[in-house]
Amino acid sequence: METGSPQGAQTTGTEPDWTGLPPGLLRMRRLLLVVWLGPVTLAVGLLLGAFAGPAWSGLALLPLALMAWGWVLLGRNWRSWRYAERADDLLISRGVLWHEETVVPYGRMQLVEVRSGPVERHFGLAGVQLHTAAAATDATIPGLDPAEAERLRDRLTELGEARSAGL
The missing domain is CATH 1.20.5 (Single alpha-helices involved in coiled-coils or other helix-helix interfaces)
Known part of the structure; x- marks a missing residue:
């Protein structure tokens, strides 16, 4: 499993610092x-x-x-999921046969939710759901540790408010 910095993935090179999903989801x-x-x-x-x-x-x-x-x-499938926090946007990469990489600019985020159903709660997991103005760019990061999901929600909300205030 690839792991990145828990406080964000600002990189100096061209490749972002990817964070993989925890093994609890698998x-x-x-x-x-x-x-x-x-x-x-x-x-x-x-x-x-x-x-x-x-x-x-x-x-x-x-x-x-x-x-x-x-x-x-x-x-x-589990190994294909990863995400990276960059300076201006969040990258979500997933898929084995059909690889998808979603880029969600912080300024476009309208709502960031932490979701956890009964099975996920039993396994100590939560997901982050990102909502933007365009429904096609809504994104999800499943199977996170609840503390990481809340940290990510708070960070994305803070960055989203800062970026949208500058518009």
Whole structure:
């Protein structure tokens, strides 16, 4: 996991100082994968074994293979997420096959929210949702430590107010 300065990523070179997502998000997503596909695998194996014969219970390997494939894909997706705080904007990069890099200028931010649903709270995670005037540029950073999410919200709000006051 790449980590950057917790107080911001002002860089002197051309490459920004990227911050990766904490491993708690990956653990949560993988556990949810097992919680949903584990019982499906078991049910397919038991039901097919009981009603169609023991040879058919081998089809339970399909959801098991799907779970293994999802395990790998979740890891790749988690590693692709990162963000960087620069002097005038926030960069968010994500995606494996379709790579997206979102640039949100601080002066364009209208609202910065910290969100955490019941599953995220259980795993000690929170996300930051950025709202701008253009709905197409709204951005999210998922799976942060709640303290980091609040720090980022406060910093982005402060920078947004300072930049918009200068307009």
